[in-house]
Amino acid sequence: MTMLNLERVGKTYPNGVHALDAVTLxxxxxxxxxxxxxxxxxxxxxxxxxSGLDTPTQGSVRLDDVTITRPHEQIGIIFQEPRLLPxxxxxxxxxxxxxxxxxxxxxxxxxxxxxxxxxSEKANVWPRELSGGQAQRVAIARALVPQPQVLLLDEPFSxxxxxxxxxxxxxxxxxxxxxxxxxxxxxxxxxxxxALADRILVMRPHPxxxxxxxxxxxxxxxxxxxxxxxxxxxxxxxxxDRSLDRAVGVEHPEQKAAQGAAMWW
Amino acid sequence: xxIAAGQVTPEQRKATRDRVARWSWPVVGLILPVAxxxxxxxxxxxxxxxxxxxxxxSVIFATFWELAETGELQRHALATCLRVAAGFGIGVVAGTxxxxxxxxxxxxxxxxxxxxxxxxxxxxxxxxxLFVLWFxxxxxxxxxxxxxxxxxxxxxxxxxxxxxxxxxxxxxxxxFRLSDAAMVRxxxxxxxxxxxxxxxxxxxxxxxxxVVAAELLGASEGLGYLLIDGQQLGKPAQIVAAIVAxxxxxxxxxxxxxxxxxxxxxxxxxxxxx
Numbered sequence: 001m002t003m004l005n006l007e008r009v010g011k012t013y014p015n016g017v018h019a020l021d022a023v024t025l026x027x028x029x030x031x032x033x034x035x036x037x038x039x040x041x042x043x044x045x046x047x048x049x050x051s052g053l054d055t056p057t058q059g060s061v062r063l064d065d066v067t068i069t070r071p072h073e074q075i076g077i078i079f080q081e082p083r084l085l086p087x088x089x090x091x092x093x094x095x096x097x098x099x100x101x102x103x104x105x106x107x108x109x110x111x112x113x114x115x116x117x118x119x120s121e122k123a124n125v126w127p128r129e130l131s132g133g134q135a136q137r138v139a140i141a142r143a144l145v146p147q148p149q150v151l152l153l154d155e156p157f158s159x160x161x162x163x164x165x166x167x168x169x170x171x172x173x174x175x176x177x178x179x180x181x182x183x184x185x186x187x188x189x190x191x192x193x194x195a196l197a198d199r200i201l202v203m204r205p206h207p208x209x210x211x212x213x214x215x216x217x218x219x220x221x222x223x224x225x226x227x228x229x230x231x232x233x234x235x236x237x238x239x240x241d242r243s244l245d246r247a248v249g250v251e252h253p254e255q256k257a258a259q260g261a262a263m264w265w
Numbered sequence: 266x267x268i269a270a271g272q273v274t275p276e277q278r279k280a281t282r283d284r285v286a287r288w289s290w291p292v293v294g295l296i297l298p299v300a301x302x303x304x305x306x307x308x309x310x311x312x313x314x315x316x317x318x319x320x321x322x323s324v325i326f327a328t329f330w331e332l333a334e335t336g337e338l339q340r341h342a343l344a345t346c347l348r349v350a351a352g353f354g355i356g357v358v359a360g361t362x363x364x365x366x367x368x369x370x371x372x373x374x375x376x377x378x379x380x381x382x383x384x385x386x387x388x389x390x391x392x393x394x395l396f397v398l399w400f401x402x403x404x405x406x407x408x409x410x411x412x413x414x415x416x417x418x419x420x421x422x423x424x425x426x427x428x429x430x431x432x433x434x435x436x437x438x439x440x441f442r443l444s445d446a447a448m449v450r451x452x453x454x455x456x457x458x459x460x461x462x463x464x465x466x467x468x469x470x471x472x473x474x475x476v477v478a479a480e481l482l483g484a485s486e487g488l489g490y491l492l493i494d495g496q497q498l499g500k501p502a503q504i505v506a507a508i509v510a511x512x513x514x515x516x517x518x519x520x521x522x523x524x525x526x527x528x529x530x531x532x533x534x535x536x537x538x539x
Contacts, residue, residue, distance in 0.1 A: 073442060079436075085455070126531075
């Protein structure tokens with residue numbers, strides 16, 4: 001049973017750029033889907049179409065029985081940058097999406113969310129006093145507080161250093177465990193996709209299409225050092241190479257090395 | 266390693282130095298004017314200079330005191346303040362409306378902005394003869410002149426502030442499905458506020474500038490009248506006293522605007538106050 005359904009979704013921008021072409025996709029409740037691909041492959045366009053911030057020019061996005069044409073209350077989004085409102089305290093930012101609730105409920109839910117991202121002591125601090133990782137944790141809390149059925153993430157950790165990134169990926173999984181929203185995340189980090197996702201969609205550019213689909217059925221929490229993880233990584237890299245019509249460099253752990261190899265042979 | 270009692274650690278020394286620096290910097294700025302005042306006072310008292318055209322500080326202070334005691338100073342200051350208040354109020358309302366409209370709609374901007382920019386290029390004092398014809402020689406023309414002076418910085422400030430609101434934050438508002446009214450209240454207004462306060466302050470500064478111009482051109486009361494009166498009757502001390510009154514009141518009103526806005530802008534200077 002899928003809850004989020006995309007039917008031949010396409011997007012052509014007014015300037016004629018054909019960013020997305022006939023993407024069909026069904027996502028099950030509680031599933032974690034990672035969308036991966038090089039820059040310009042339309043993965044962000046896809047996410048924005050699902051979020052309702054942009055409308056597709058062809059096809060439709062449906063959440064259960066509702067066609068998404070603008071932001072929906074059951075769809076939350078986390079951007080690449082934290083995008084905290086600088087004039088609200090951390091607590092104010094986290095509670096931004098539940099302003100219409102009674103105050104007592106709001107305070108309780110904000111405190112809980114801050115506790116879950118480990119920032120309780122920062123509740124009354126201004127966003128500009130936070131580090132990059134802390135700010136993105138606040139953004140995650142803000143998106144999760146309204147408890148959306150679907151959470152979209154647009155390269156959420158790409159601006160962070162490697163340590164913070166892994167830390168936040170674990171954090172995100174913990175939060176996901178709490179009420180199991182459906183996650184659709186765009187990333188260009190292969191390891192991140194494998195660490196988090198049930199299914200990885202590999203996209204191909206010009207125009208953006210889904211080139212390949214890889215199931216990752218490793219048990220969670222996933223050991224990044226394990227052979228199974230490594231194997232999954234190679235599968236994804238191979239698929240990425242194939243999506244770009246490059247020679248297949250299965251032996252090489254890094255995409256870059258694979259590119260080099262392709263040139264040598 | 267232990268630190269002997271009475272010995273000063275580098276941290277403590279730095280803290281002391283910082284504390285001294287914080288207090289001494291403004292004091293450094295006072296050295297020149299205070300020294301100049303004292304020297305002039307000394308020069309006049311010892312008979313080296315007559316002080317007739319450039320009165321020494323003591324005479325200025327005495328004149329100031331005398332004007333205040335007779336209630337003259339208060340009467341003139343009040344008249345000037347009322348003019349500035351009325352002109353500032355009108356200018357702020359008009360400037361805010363025009364700025365908000367042009368900032369919000371590209372069409373209105375294309376329609377309105379060229380005309381307003383052309384009007385802005387005219388030195389405002391050039392309007393005075395026309396304003397006197399239109400609004401009479403009393404309050405009407407003066408308040409209009411002040412309002413015109415206040416209008417432009419407020420208009421430009423509001424328009425620029427709205428146009429430079431971070432599109433990414435607006436998108437956050439959209440993602441949370443804010444209504445238009447909520448978008449204005451929860452995203453646009455707070456985002457625009459710092460620039461708006463700045464625009465109000467520069468508008469107020471111009472308001473004080475134009476009230477002097479308006480009052481110099483003919484008034485029977487007001488601080489500007491004290492200036493003209495001092496010139497015509499050869500009372501330089503009265504002129505300087507009126508200037509001092511302008512400085513005090515202008516600075517005070519500016520401070521009031523900042524102080525009223527400060528609670529809403531605490532997020533902005535969170536770093537500065539650390």
